[in-house]
Structures are given as structure tokens and as C-alpha cells.
Amino acid sequence: MTRLRASAVETRLGERTVLHGVDLDVAPGEVLALVGPNGSGKTTLLRTCYRALSVSGGAILLDDTAVHTMRRRDVARTIGVSTQEPTVHGGVTVRESVRLGRSVQRGWLEPFRPEDDAVVRSVLARVALTDHADRDVAALSGGERQRVSIARALAQEPDVLLLDEPTNHLDLRHQLGVLGVLRELAADGLAVLVTLHDMRLAAEYCDRMAVLRDGSIVDVGVPEDVLTPELLGDVFGVRGELRAVDGRRVLDLIGLVDD
DSSP states (O other): OOOEEEEEEEETTTTEEEEEEEEEOOOOOEEEEEEETTTTTHHHHHHHHTSSSSSSSEEEETTTTGGGGGGGHHHHHHHEEEEESSOOTTTBBBBHHHHHHHGGGOOOOOOOHHHHHHHHHHHHTTTTTTTTTTTTTSSSSSHHHHHHHHHHHHHHHSEEEEEEEETTTOHHHHHHHHHHHHHHHHHHHOOEEOOSSOHHHHHHOSEEEEETTTTEEEEEOOOHHHHHHHHHIIIIIIEEEEEETHHHHHHEEEOOOOO
16 A cells, blocks of 8 residues: 655645645554634645646655656556546446546557446445436435545555545535445554545644645644644644544634634
């Protein structure tokens, strides 16, 4: 399995530096939540990790190999990506869309094989889309399209999985279902990096958390060490407390920090 590492990463968007010397390590077998206020650089860091954006300093590494030195096809074989607002094309069924994730595992002219279809069936079941397999993707709800994007990333059978707000648009049942799948994937040895807005879900389902503010890492560690009342107040402007309830982490958000 493969480890993903950001080493002193700087990323610029136009004339503006968005990420400032970011260091981050995502190990096989763990779910790492990337959290922070809006505009803190979470999506920019994720896009830099899968080479949609170039680094202006430092490097993104897969084990000891810098991503920018690798062929894009090799990066795609190693890193699966689900974006926050997946592209929608009409006239394509859910099954066909998910099967496109298998393309990185084949030669350009190599036909799909029975084992490809078996993988597609498996990931559709994993994200509760089997009953929608023959529907047009364009006819789906936002939450359903989000699950199609996740299934397509899983169909690549990557070693590293990057997800940008995978619970966006999902109802509570499917939010918990998707996060449960991420836990299962990590147990199978994947390195999972996920951006989340819901701190309560991040605290419960993720092994570690990395907090971004203004393009810099503020803290990284297990939720018990990171989500202190001081950090919640300083970074997020809320009063809260993390506690254990029957073996689960529960984050109580009490209110806003007084001005």
C-alpha cells in the first residue's frame, strides 16, 4: 500500500499564495479528515495532491516519489478522487459512468473484461446504487450523483483515496453510509484523505484530523488532542467540547464565541 505525503507544499492561484509550507502525512489504513473554515485551502490542498494544481514549492509524494515526476496515468492508477461538484453528462448511465473508473487499469484499446464488471457491481452495492445502475446520471439528485462520483473513484481500485466533501448533498442516512464505507476501505489498507465541513462527523469517523487556517496547518493529531475548546474557539469561533460516549467520540457544539 502507498503513503501520501505533502512536504513543505506551497501552491499559488494566480498571484496569490494559497498554501504556505504545508506538511501532511496520510498512512495506509487511516482516514485523515482535513477541516478548517471556508477559504482555508482545503480543496486547494486536495487538488494539489492529485496534481490538478501544481506546487510552487515543496512536493507531493507517493511513498518517496514526487507526484509531479510521475506520468498522469500512473498517478490516476494510485490515487482515486471524488470531487465536491462532480461533472454530469447526460446520456450516460450510472453503471457506464462508474465503469469509466476502470479505464486507468486498462490499455487505451483494451476492452472491458468480466472482472471490470465485477468491480463495478461491487462498488455500486457498496454505495447503495445498485438499484440506480441503469438510470441516466443527469436524472439523479445531487446526493445520488455524489455517490456515483465516489463509486467511480472506488472502481479505480486505488491505494490512496481523496474525497472533497463526500457527504455534500447527502441525507443523514447516506452520509453515515459513505463514512462507514471509508472506514471499511481504510481497514482494507487504503490511505483516505477527506475534507469535511461537519466537525461532528469528522470527530466520530476519522482516525486523525488536520486543521487548516489561511493555508497553513494549525494542528494534526487524533480528535481528542486536536479538538480542544481553545482550538474550536480560536479557529472556528465556536464553543464546544469533545467527549466519549459508549466508545464513540461526540462533539458537543454549545454556541458561538462571544465577540
